[in-house]
Amino acid sequence: MFSPRTPVGRGRPSPFTHSQSRSVKISSTTPRRNLRSQSNLAGQSLHTSQFLEETSQHRIEAFGAPLPVLITEALNLSDRSTTEITACIDPSGWAWLVGGRKLFVWRYKSSGNSRTVQCKELMLPPSDLAHSAERVCLIPSENDGQPAACVAVSPEGIVRYWPNIAFESSTAEISAELRGEECAKVINFQPHGCLLATTTSSLLLLEPVAGQVSIQCKPLKASQGLFSGLSKRMSSFIFGASPLQTNGSPLQTILAAPEDEYDDDDDDEEMKEDLEDGSTEEENSDEETFKSKHTQTLKDIEMFLSELPQKSISEVLHTTSVLESPEKRGQITTDESLNGQNCAPDVLVQACQDKVQYVDFIIEHIKRSCPGFDKYAYQVAACIICQAIHTHVSISDMLQSIRAWPSHLPELPSTRLLETEITLAAGQTLTVCGHKLNQFNMDTLKPDREISPKVLHAYLELLAQKHSSKMFVIPFDVILEWRDGRFSQNIFRKVHFKTFEFLVLPIHCGAEFSEMERKSGDIVSPCWMALVADVRNRTVGMMNPRSEDKYIIAANGYMLQWRRYMQIRSVHTGEMLSSWTTKQIECSKLEKDLNSGTLLLMNVEALVNDVPPVVMTEAHVTNYLLYIAVALRDMDRETTVLCVGGPECQQLAARDADWLQCENCRTWWHQACARHSDRTQPFYCSPCQQRIAIVGGKRVLMECDDAEDEDEEELQTDNDQKETNKQGDEDHKVFQSE
Structure with a gap:
C-alpha cells in the first residue's frame, strides 16, 4: 500500500523537502480522469469487494478508502536513497506517513458523517536524525468525524503537539529532557495522554493540558513507583526492561492494555489486602516482578543444561579440576599472583557474586551428571556456564577467561621485563604510528597506574595497522567537538568508512566534563569505554566496563551523538552511513578504575581477533601491560620496519x-x-x-x-x-x- 512507484517525471522536487509550494500545485498536474476515478472510489462503500487475488482458501481484496492524491504524489516523487519513509495505521481509522520532516495524516476509514478522504500535512520538529512514524501518536477525537490531536517527538526528545490537526500552525513545543537517550516509540495512553519510551526502556508521560495549546512531560521513575499517580488498572504494560531496570536495557516493545480488562472492585480488594499485610502495592509489584524474572531465569538455565552434552560438562570439569583453590595456594607469593598465575578463576568467581543462586543451581545439576570432582572445580565450572548463558558466549570461549594468557594472543614474551621495556634513554622518544611517546607516557604502563591517552591511541593505531582494513580508530578528542556542537569539524572526508569492518571511538567518560559537572552527575573519576560501530551490519554499541546507571546513561548519550555525527557526515561526504541500530556488546566489568584503559585495549584486541571481549578480564591486566610495552618498542619507527609490502x-x-x-x-x-x-x-x-x-x-x-x-x-x-x-x-x- 505504501510501496514507492516509478517517478512520473524528472526535475521535480521531492515532496519531503521543505518547499513553499502547496498540494494544490501538485494536484493540478494530475489528469482529470484520475481525479474523477478517485472521487468515485471514495464515494463507494468501504465494504465493496475489489478482488486482487482469490484462491480456494484465501481472498485478497483492497480495503479502506483509496490513498489521498497528496500521499500518492509524495510516494511517486520520493527519493528512497536519501529519504526514509515510514507509515503507521491506527485501529481508530487514522493513518500517517513520515518522510523527512513532513508528516501526512489522513483517515483510511470513512466516518459516519463524511466519506471524503482528507489529508493534512504537518511539519515535524527539527532533528539531525531521521524521523519515524513510530514516534508519532494520533489522539482521536471523542466526537466521530472530528479532526484528531497529534503528538510527534524527534529522536532527541523535542515534542511538538497539535491540539487539532486542522489548524497546523497552532502547536506547542517542549523538550522531554532525555539526557542523552533516544526516543524509540510514542503510544496512546488515554485518558492520561501519551507514553514516550526510549531505546533504553525509560518511560515519560506526555500529558496535554485540557482546553489549552500546551503539553507537559513527566518522567516515570522506578524509584518512585513506575506508574505513580496512575490507577493500577491502567498500568499493565509489556516492555523490554523490568521496573527495576528502567535504564540501560534495550527496549523490546511497549503496549497499553484496554481499561475494561480490569475490575475496579478486585483492585480495591487487592489493595486492602496489601495494606493489611503491611506492604504497599509498589513493593508487592516489584517483589512479584523479581520472583517472576528469577523463576524464568532458572527455567532458561535448566533448559540450557538439559540440551548441553555431558561431554561438554565433563570437558569443563576436567579443565577446572587442575586448578588450585585459594586455600591450597595460600603459600603462593604476591609476585606470582600479580603475574596472573591462578588468579583468573578467582576473578571469574568474583564476577558471579551477584548470581550466587544461579551458580548453586548449576552446581547441583553438574554434580549429578559428573560426580567425583572437588568443590572448587564445581564452583569455577558453574561460573563458566553461568557467564556463558548470561553473555551468550560459547563455553569453549569462556574457558579462555580462566587461562593466565588467552590463546588468541601471541605467546607472552616472558623473558623480557616490564621495567626494562618501559625505560627509555635520556631524551629518547618512541614514534609509534605517528604518536610520540616519552618516558612519562611509558611509565603509565606500570601496574596501578592509569594508562595515558597517548599510549592508548598509539596501541589502537598499531592494532589497526596489524589488522589492516579491520578497524578504523577515531581520536577520542572528537567527543570534545561533539560537546560543543561541532559535529562537522572532523568528519574524515578522505577516509572511506565502508572499507572497514569496525569503527572504534575510545571515550574517556567524564573527562570532557568540568569538576562541578562530574560531581552533579556523580561521576567522580573518569572511565575509559569504547564505542564500536559494525559497518557491515550497521550496528553501534558501547563496550562499557561499568554497570552503574550513571555510566549507562552516559553511554547512551554518546551513541545518540554518534548517530547525529554520522548523519551530518553522510551529508558532507556522500557516504550513506546515517542509519544505525543499537546493539549490546558484552564485556568484562571493572573492579579498579585505574584498569579501565587497559581493559579497553584488551576488549578491542579481542574484537578484531573475532573473540568475544568478555574472555578478557582484570586477571590479565599485568601480563597485558608487558605485552603492550613490548609491542610499542618493537613497532618504534626508528628501530623497526613498519612496511607491510612483503x-x-x-x-x-x-x-x-x-x-x-x-x-x-x-x-x-x-x-x-x-x-x-x-x-x-x-x-x-x-x-x-x-x-x-x-x-x-x-x-x-x-x-x-x-x-x-x-x-x-x-x-x-x-x-x-x-x-x-x-x-x-x-x-x-x-x-x-x-
Whole structure:
C-alpha cells in the first residue's frame, strides 16, 4: 500500500523537502480522469469487494478508502536513497506517513458523517536524525468525524503537539529532557495522554493540558513507583526492561492494555489486602516482578543444561579440576599472583557474586551428571556456564577467561621485563604510528597506574595497522567537538568508512566534563569505554566496563551523538552511513578504575581477533601491560620496519627509506613497495584498495574515478622536476670545470 512507484517525471522536487509550494500545485498536474476515478472510489462503500487475488482458501481484496492524491504524489516523487519513509495505521481509522520532516495524516476509514478522504500535512520538529512514524501518536477525537490531536517527538526528545490537526500552525513545543537517550516509540495512553519510551526502556508521560495549546512531560521513575499517580488498572504494560531496570536495557516493545480488562472492585480488594499485610502495592509489584524474572531465569538455565552434552560438562570439569583453590595456594607469593598465575578463576568467581543462586543451581545439576570432582572445580565450572548463558558466549570461549594468557594472543614474551621495556634513554622518544611517546607516557604502563591517552591511541593505531582494513580508530578528542556542537569539524572526508569492518571511538567518560559537572552527575573519576560501530551490519554499541546507571546513561548519550555525527557526515561526504541500530556488546566489568584503559585495549584486541571481549578480564591486566610495552618498542619507527609490502622490503632500514602513509587505513609503506616495480603506476594501498598520490610533498588519498588524470598530472610534474634538477646539476658541473 505504501510501496514507492516509478517517478512520473524528472526535475521535480521531492515532496519531503521543505518547499513553499502547496498540494494544490501538485494536484493540478494530475489528469482529470484520475481525479474523477478517485472521487468515485471514495464515494463507494468501504465494504465493496475489489478482488486482487482469490484462491480456494484465501481472498485478497483492497480495503479502506483509496490513498489521498497528496500521499500518492509524495510516494511517486520520493527519493528512497536519501529519504526514509515510514507509515503507521491506527485501529481508530487514522493513518500517517513520515518522510523527512513532513508528516501526512489522513483517515483510511470513512466516518459516519463524511466519506471524503482528507489529508493534512504537518511539519515535524527539527532533528539531525531521521524521523519515524513510530514516534508519532494520533489522539482521536471523542466526537466521530472530528479532526484528531497529534503528538510527534524527534529522536532527541523535542515534542511538538497539535491540539487539532486542522489548524497546523497552532502547536506547542517542549523538550522531554532525555539526557542523552533516544526516543524509540510514542503510544496512546488515554485518558492520561501519551507514553514516550526510549531505546533504553525509560518511560515519560506526555500529558496535554485540557482546553489549552500546551503539553507537559513527566518522567516515570522506578524509584518512585513506575506508574505513580496512575490507577493500577491502567498500568499493565509489556516492555523490554523490568521496573527495576528502567535504564540501560534495550527496549523490546511497549503496549497499553484496554481499561475494561480490569475490575475496579478486585483492585480495591487487592489493595486492602496489601495494606493489611503491611506492604504497599509498589513493593508487592516489584517483589512479584523479581520472583517472576528469577523463576524464568532458572527455567532458561535448566533448559540450557538439559540440551548441553555431558561431554561438554565433563570437558569443563576436567579443565577446572587442575586448578588450585585459594586455600591450597595460600603459600603462593604476591609476585606470582600479580603475574596472573591462578588468579583468573578467582576473578571469574568474583564476577558471579551477584548470581550466587544461579551458580548453586548449576552446581547441583553438574554434580549429578559428573560426580567425583572437588568443590572448587564445581564452583569455577558453574561460573563458566553461568557467564556463558548470561553473555551468550560459547563455553569453549569462556574457558579462555580462566587461562593466565588467552590463546588468541601471541605467546607472552616472558623473558623480557616490564621495567626494562618501559625505560627509555635520556631524551629518547618512541614514534609509534605517528604518536610520540616519552618516558612519562611509558611509565603509565606500570601496574596501578592509569594508562595515558597517548599510549592508548598509539596501541589502537598499531592494532589497526596489524589488522589492516579491520578497524578504523577515531581520536577520542572528537567527543570534545561533539560537546560543543561541532559535529562537522572532523568528519574524515578522505577516509572511506565502508572499507572497514569496525569503527572504534575510545571515550574517556567524564573527562570532557568540568569538576562541578562530574560531581552533579556523580561521576567522580573518569572511565575509559569504547564505542564500536559494525559497518557491515550497521550496528553501534558501547563496550562499557561499568554497570552503574550513571555510566549507562552516559553511554547512551554518546551513541545518540554518534548517530547525529554520522548523519551530518553522510551529508558532507556522500557516504550513506546515517542509519544505525543499537546493539549490546558484552564485556568484562571493572573492579579498579585505574584498569579501565587497559581493559579497553584488551576488549578491542579481542574484537578484531573475532573473540568475544568478555574472555578478557582484570586477571590479565599485568601480563597485558608487558605485552603492550613490548609491542610499542618493537613497532618504534626508528628501530623497526613498519612496511607491510612483503618479505623483500624487510631489508630496507626505516631511517633510510622514504615513507608513505595511506590516509584511509593509515598503513605505512615504503615508496618503493607502494610503487612496486612499475614507476608509471600510482602509489597503491592493497589492504583498503585505495590509491595514494604525492602532490606538493603531501600524501593525498585519490578517488578511483578521477585517479587516472591526476596520476598523469602527478607523473608529468615529477618528470619535469627531474629534468630541472638534472639540468641544474649539469650547469653546476660546467661551472666547476670552468
